[in-house]
Amino acid sequence: MKDRASGMADLSGDDLKAAVAAGIVSEAQAASIQALAAQRLAGRPAPDDEAFELFRGFAEIFITAGLLILMAGLMGLASAAGDSLAFCLIGVVLSIGFARYFTVRRRMVLPSIVLVSAFALSVMGAILALLLEKTGFGSDLQRLELLAGGGMLLALVGWYWWFRLPFTMFLIGLAGLFLGVALIAPYDLISLTTAQSPAELLSLTGGSRLGLATLVVGLVAALGGIWFDTRDPYRLGRASASAFWLHLIAAPAIMNTLGQTAMALEGPGRLLAMALVLAVMTVFALIIDRRSFLTAGLGYLVWLIWTLAYRNGAGLDWPMVLVLIGGAVTALGAWWVPLRAVLMRALPDFPGKDRLPPYAKGAL
Structure with missing residues (x-):
């Protein structure tokens, strides 16, 4: 397979002029192509960076503050009716109505994030109010969890289909996590409050699901994140942004289990297992070129090490682990691009390799 660093042959201005002279494209079409190329180049992240956007200016923060105050006031007026189901349904309607303007027409990021979050909370509240107050499902915990999680998941999928907001994927991931727990371990979540150690319930060796x-x-x-990434390898559009939010859910969820399983071991095996988990996650993050995946997982792992060391009164093992992790992350941040290039060239061809982000040539 050819090195992805070479990519497609770039069209120059002379190529476009030749195409106009040959009658392949008109002058207007050539100008449009040049404008589109300039726009895509300006929007493309740097070769050693990963685009991330929560808001595009202080105007969005200002509008978001106004939206929160306005929606709080409107729902406060609606609460006078004393019906929790009606209260939540009004929240759903308000979220959709405001999103049609701020998400579809104005394309604002932060207000859209607030609106979809309000929508998700309103949908969850409406489902719980319906199930607990209007039906007899309140006594069946698993059915309640399945209906609540499934209903919110479907509602958020519908929101993504309608508004195409990438942040929705983060909420879809949370709803999927809730639904997955309801399917696989519906009663274990309650036991977290009584367990002596999280590893008893969160590790693969603790006997819990x-x-x-x-x-x-x-x-x-x-x-799901990889699926989106392969549809936007240059990370210029909505698919890449959607993948970013899915990876922020994926890494802590995976590290939650693998990290707790490693911490449940005794002696040197704990550090060796942790090192293996970090090595696998690092290689995977380099392959898919997602620092966000590795950062989210490491953030959870550092918190896990800190809490376990504090609870168990561990000695010098946790500072040493943090020093090693911090040093590795610093080195990765400094030499991410050449390290990924070396890794990708060393790996054999595998399905989808040519649809991942290009990797640059160069030595360390």
Whole structure:
């Protein structure tokens, strides 16, 4: 397979002029192509960066503050009716109505994130109010979890289909996590409050299925992120942004299980297992070129090490682990691009390799 660094042959201005002279394209079409190329080049992230956007200016923060105050006031007026189901349904209607303007017409990022979050909470509240107050499902915990999680998941999928908002994928991942726990370990979540150690329920060796649930959901989210990534390898559009949010769900969910399983071991095996988990996640992050995946997983792991060391009164093992992790992350951040190039050239061809982000030539 050819090195992806070479890519397609770039069209120059002379090529477009020749195409106009040959009658292949008109002058207007050639000008449009040049304008589109300039726009795509300006919007493309740097070769050693990963685009991330929460808002595009202070105007979005200002509008978001106004939206929160306005929606709080309107729903406060609606609460006078004293019907929780009606209250939540009004929240759903308000979220959709405002999104038709701020998401579809104005294409604002932060207001859209707030609106879809309000929509998700309103949908969940409406489902729970319906099930608990209007039906007899309240006594069946698993059925309640399945209907609530499934209903919110379907509603968020519909929102993504309608508004095409990438952040929706993050909420879809959370709803999928809730639904996965309801399917695989519906009663283990309650036991977290009484367990002596999270590893008893979250590790694969603890006898609980909760860790298996988070691992399965994390793998599904990672596959979904890869699916989006392969449709936008240059990371210029909505597919790449959607993949970013899925990877933020996938990494902590996977690390939740694998990290707790490693921490459940005793002696040197704990550090060796942790090192293996980090090595696998690092290689995977380099292959898909997603620092966000590795960062989210490492953030969870650092928190896990800290809490376990504090609870167990561990000695010098946790500072040493943090020093090693911090040093590795710093080195990866400094030499990510050449390291990925070396890794991708060393790997044999595999399905989808040519649809991943291009990798540059160059030595360390």
